Amino acid sequence: MSWLVRQKSVAYRLRDGGTVTAEKFGRLHQGAPMLEWGSITKTVTARIAEQLDQAATLDLSAPVAEYLPESQLPETVDVRSLVTHTSGLPRLPEGIITNLVELRDPYAKYTTAYFDAEVLPTLAGQHTGTVGSFDYSNLGYAVLTRLLEVVTGRDWWTLATDEVFAPLRIAEVTITPPPDRVPVLRTWTGSVRQQWKDTGPFIGAGGVHGTFDALEQYATAVARHTLGKKPLGWMDDPLLWWHNGHNRDHGAFIGISHDGSRVITVHTLGHRAGRADTTATALVRDRLRT
Numbered sequence: 001m002s003w004l005v006r007q008k009s010v011a012y013r014l015r016d017g018g019t020v021t022a023e024k025f026g027r028l029h030q031g032a033p034m035l036e037w038g039s040i041t042k043t044v045t046a047r048i049a050e051q052l053d054q055a056a057t058l059d060l061s062a063p064v065a066e067y068l069p070e071s072q073l074p075e076t077v078d079v080r081s082l083v084t085h086t087s088g089l090p091r092l093p094e095g096i097i098t099n100l101v102e103l104r105d106p107y108a109k110y111t112t113a114y115f116d117a118e119v120l121p122t123l124a125g126q127h128t129g130t131v132g133s134f135d136y137s138n139l140g141y142a143v144l145t146r147l148l149e150v151v152t153g154r155d156w157w158t159l160a161t162d163e164v165f166a167p168l169r170i171a172e173v174t175i176t177p178p179p180d181r182v183p184v185l186r187t188w189t190g191s192v193r194q195q196w197k198d199t200g201p202f203i204g205a206g207g208v209h210g211t212f213d214a215l216e217q218y219a220t221a222v223a224r225h226t227l228g229k230k231p232l233g234w235m236d237d238p239l240l241w242w243h244n245g246h247n248r249d250h251g252a253f254i255g256i257s258h259d260g261s262r263v264i265t266v267h268t269l270g271h272r273a274g275r276a277d278t279t280a281t282a283l284v285r286d287r288l289r290t
Helices: 038-054 079-083 100-104 112-126 138-152 156-168 200-206 212-226 275-289
Strands: 009-016 019-025 240-247 250-257 262-269
Touching: 009 212, 009 275, 019 275, 038 079, 038 138, 038 156, 038 200, 038 212, 038 240, 038 250, 079 138, 112 138, 112 200, 138 156, 138 200, 156 200, 156 212, 212 250, 212 262, 240 262, 240 275, 250 275, 262 275
Parallel strands: none
Antiparallel strands: 009 019, 009 262, 240 250, 250 262
């Protein structure tokens, strides 16, 4: 929550046809720090799934229960529905916060072992009974992450490196950033704001850290490969394909125009959730006026 944070910072860059037309870097964004991408990580997970489907390692149309039988999910819940947030799984797993420790760090307990033992067997009971309606789900992407790991025998970070970041030549990304490269945010009393830890399968829902340039390079690389088609796992509006991400105190937004000519990258520190989105909206609006 922004009123608790003493220092705030915004960084953005807008490119049109490869030329920088707007740019700003706040104080906390200078020096190439490692920033949380939040749910933009989901687009990486979606791309992994797409690559594996194209390689016939995975079938996006197959029921999730074919790969994760312990989930006992209905056959109508296929892998693609996890990618597109239409699976009928809730946004968060039941029981995510049961005490003050979990309130301070909601995802920390979800190791792979815990997820396999305590979450996967309960999915059928958490399912809403509907499939096909959009309902944004962090849980769905954690299930997708675990499914990808089970199918391939590789952990998510290895998959992300092999299937996405290395082929797209994106460096300066990690899920274990050096502490001295992560911006330190403090309260008004001077205490450090501890950031949430994405663990186990929730790594694939929001665990990537990277520099601002790496975030922009990722968006630009995706734009080059879209060929006029919406990237799998991205959101859509009349002007942009986009995705955002909001972890505690970190906010991010990337957007690419449908023809790939415009790339918008925004990151915020210490601001309320949604500030990255409104900054991107203002950049687009200003460009439309010129």
